[in-house]
Amino acid sequence: MSRLEDVGLSIVERPTPEDEAELVAACLAGDVAAQRALFRREFARVNATIYRILGPTREVDDLVQETFIAAFRGLARFRGEARLATWIDRIAVRVALDHVRTRRPAPAPFGLIEELIDGSVPDAQAHARDGLRRLYAALSQLSAEQRIAFALYAIDGRSIAEVAKLVGTTTVTAKLRIWRARRELMKSAAQDPVLKELL
Amino acid sequence: MKRIEVDPPTSDSRRERIERNVLNQLAQLRSAERADAAVPVAPPSNRRAWMFAGLGAAAAAAVILVISTKGSEHVPVTPIAEDTTPSRIVTPVGGESQFTVGDAVIVAASDTSVDVKRADDGGITLVVARGAVDCDVAPRNQRPPFHVIAGDVSVEVVGTRFTVARTPSPRVDVVRGKVRVRAPGGTWLLGAGDSWQPPVTGSGVEPVTTVAVASEEPAVAPAPPPPPPVEAPRPVFNAHQQYQLAQKLEATDVVRAAKTYRLVANTRDAWAAPALYGLAELDAKIDVTRGLADCNEYLRRFAKSAQAEDVSWLRTEILRSAGRRDEARVAATDYLRQWPQGSYAGIARRIASPP
Numbered sequence: 001m002s003r004l005e006d007v008g009l010s011i012v013e014r015p016t017p018e019d020e021a022e023l024v025a026a027c028l029a030g031d032v033a034a035q036r037a038l039f040r041r042e043f044a045r046v047n048a049t050i051y052r053i054l055g056p057t058r059e060v061d062d063l064v065q066e067t068f069i070a071a072f073r074g075l076a077r078f079r080g081e082a083r084l085a086t087w088i089d090r091i092a093v094r095v096a097l098d099h100v101r102t103r104r105p106a107p108a109p110f111g112l113i114e115e116l117i118d119g120s121v122p123d124a125q126a127h128a129r130d131g132l133r134r135l136y137a138a139l140s141q142l143s144a145e146q147r148i149a150f151a152l153y154a155i156d157g158r159s160i161a162e163v164a165k166l167v168g169t170t171t172v173t174a175k176l177r178i179w180r181a182r183r184e185l186m187k188s189a190a191q192d193p194v195l196k197e198l199l
Numbered sequence: 200m201k202r203i204e205v206d207p208p209t210s211d212s213r214r215e216r217i218e219r220n221v222l223n224q225l226a227q228l229r230s231a232e233r234a235d236a237a238v239p240v241a242p243p244s245n246r247r248a249w250m251f252a253g254l255g256a257a258a259a260a261a262v263i264l265v266i267s268t269k270g271s272e273h274v275p276v277t278p279i280a281e282d283t284t285p286s287r288i289v290t291p292v293g294g295e296s297q298f299t300v301g302d303a304v305i306v307a308a309s310d311t312s313v314d315v316k317r318a319d320d321g322g323i324t325l326v327v328a329r330g331a332v333d334c335d336v337a338p339r340n341q342r343p344p345f346h347v348i349a350g351d352v353s354v355e356v357v358g359t360r361f362t363v364a365r366t367p368s369p370r371v372d373v374v375r376g377k378v379r380v381r382a383p384g385g386t387w388l389l390g391a392g393d394s395w396q397p398p399v400t401g402s403g404v405e406p407v408t409t410v411a412v413a414s415e416e417p418a419v420a421p422a423p424p425p426p427p428p429v430e431a432p433r434p435v436f437n438a439h440q441q442y443q444l445a446q447k448l449e450a451t452d453v454v455r456a457a458k459t460y461r462l463v464a465n466t467r468d469a470w471a472a473p474a475l476y477g478l479a480e481l482d483a484k485i486d487v488t489r490g491l492a493d494c495n496e497y498l499r500r501f502a503k504s505a506q507a508e509d510v511s512w513l514r515t516e517i518l519r520s521a522g523r524r525d526e527a528r529v530a531a532t533d534y535l536r537q538w539p540q541g542s543y544a545g546i547a548r549r550i551a552s553p554p
Contacts, residue, residue: 030229032222032226035221035222035225036218036222036542039218039221039222040214040218043214043217043218044209047207047208047214047217048206048207051205051207051208052205052207055205056208060207061213061216061217064217065217065220065221065224068217068221069221069224069225072221072225073228132205135203135205153200154200154202154203155202155203155205157202182200198203199201199203
């Protein structure tokens with residue numbers, strides 16, 4: 001039987017609460033190495049969530065940054081009742097929600113979209129780029145709450161229960177928001193075959 | 200409903216940039232907190248003593264006022280309860296005191312005496328008998344009015360953070376938002392960054408920026424002898440505010456941003472190091488040589504700071520971006536010598552290895 005390393009896999013231990021508590025304590029004590037470790041542990045997921053909510057805009061970097069600053073500054077309030085990841089995700093969703101509520105997202109720059117679909121054949125790239133642009137244009141017409149709920153569920157792959165927890169509402173409300181968002185998107189897609197294919 | 204596949208960008212350089220920004224900001228916040236903690240605060244027992252003395256002065260009013268007795272941290276304390284009688288806060292020389300009134304957070308500076316009055320309509324008035332108060336107040340749109348009176352100067356809050364000093368001379372400094380100042384001679388609307396002092400009688404000086412000291416003598420006969428000429432006080436240099444100003448200016452006026460960063464960097468303030476880092480990043484975009492000189496200055500002056508590693512790496516990045524590969528290799532090697540397990544060790548090894 002081949003070893004895990006031989007096939008490019010490794011076992012990554014899920015952090016126990018004790019580890020998390022230690023990491024949080026070290027961060028609170030101002031340990032830069034711990035802050036770096038926490039950032040690196042959580043970055044990929046926070047980045048993905050905010051990106052999937054907002055789409056390819058230049059503001060994603062700023063919001064990811066804002067999320068982590070808010071998380072580090074509020075770390076003293078983390079009581080360990082939820083997993084640290086969930087707690088940070090809630091901050092990310094709140095940051096994204098505030099952003100969507102107050103500002104219209106800037107149009108997607110090509111560089112980011114190209115990075116997104118790197119490796120595809122040129123035609124498929126153009127198609128994917130077009131689809132994404134239409135998707136996020138349609139999403140920007142929705143209310144902030146519907147947009148966030150839909151993006152978390154249909155793009156970020158969260159469960160309804162998770163969506164409800166992250167946006168701070170009941171599962172019924174979360175489900176309703178997703179359903180309404182989808183209904184609006186399907187209306188737009190009726191006139192738009194590229195968007196329809198994506199949905 | 201099928202899941203829509205949207206994969207986020209995953210480049211290492213982007214992650215490193217965001218990580219650097221986050222850690223820089225945290226380091227700056229820590230510096231600011233340290234600077235705050237350095238403000239002399241009276242020991243708890245003394246503070247209690249003066250608090251009770253102050254309460255004693257207003258004992259008949261059964262003042263419902265609690266003031267934090269915590270050592271060096273600024274902690275919001277129990278707000279003044281519903282009360283229309285004046286409450287007096289007196290801080291000792293060398294101490295300071297933070298308290299909340301409604302939605303406002305007030306810091307009374309050393310040797311300050313301030314009365315807090317609440318009107319029936321919920322309006323709040325602080326009367327500064329001496330010293331200075333720093334007020335962080337929410338915009339008043341739908342909220343009850345908030346006034347600060349210092350002698351014959353009245354400050355009405357539009358929504359802001361500001362400082363009102365009565366002694367040694369009346370002065371108002373606005374950190375953000377707007378305030379309306381009423382004083383003999385007129386009304387002034389101040390915005391963020393503005394300072395105000397009353398104009399010299401009859402000078403006709405526009406009072407938006409620092410001007411000469413006014414006489415606080417009441418206008419009663421007999422006429423006093425003319426006061427000796429008083430030199431205008433120099434504006435107080437606040438490194439943190441200047442640093443924030445430089446950050447804002449980066450988007451609009453790079454030259455002024457660089458000058459402001461340099462101004463702060465040349466001080467011995469806690470913000471000197473972040474300012475020099477900001478300057479290095481800014482200069483590097485305009486002039487590689489100057490950016491490198493800033494990095495070297497930083498590493499010489501702040502070798503043990505939390506950001507020294509980032510600055511060392513910034514030096515490598517500047518050289519790499521400028522296409523000076525050999526020098527970048529030397530810089531990466533230098534970085535690895537100091538931080539073999541550092542955040543950028545992986546990429547530094549790739550750069551440092553011979554082509």
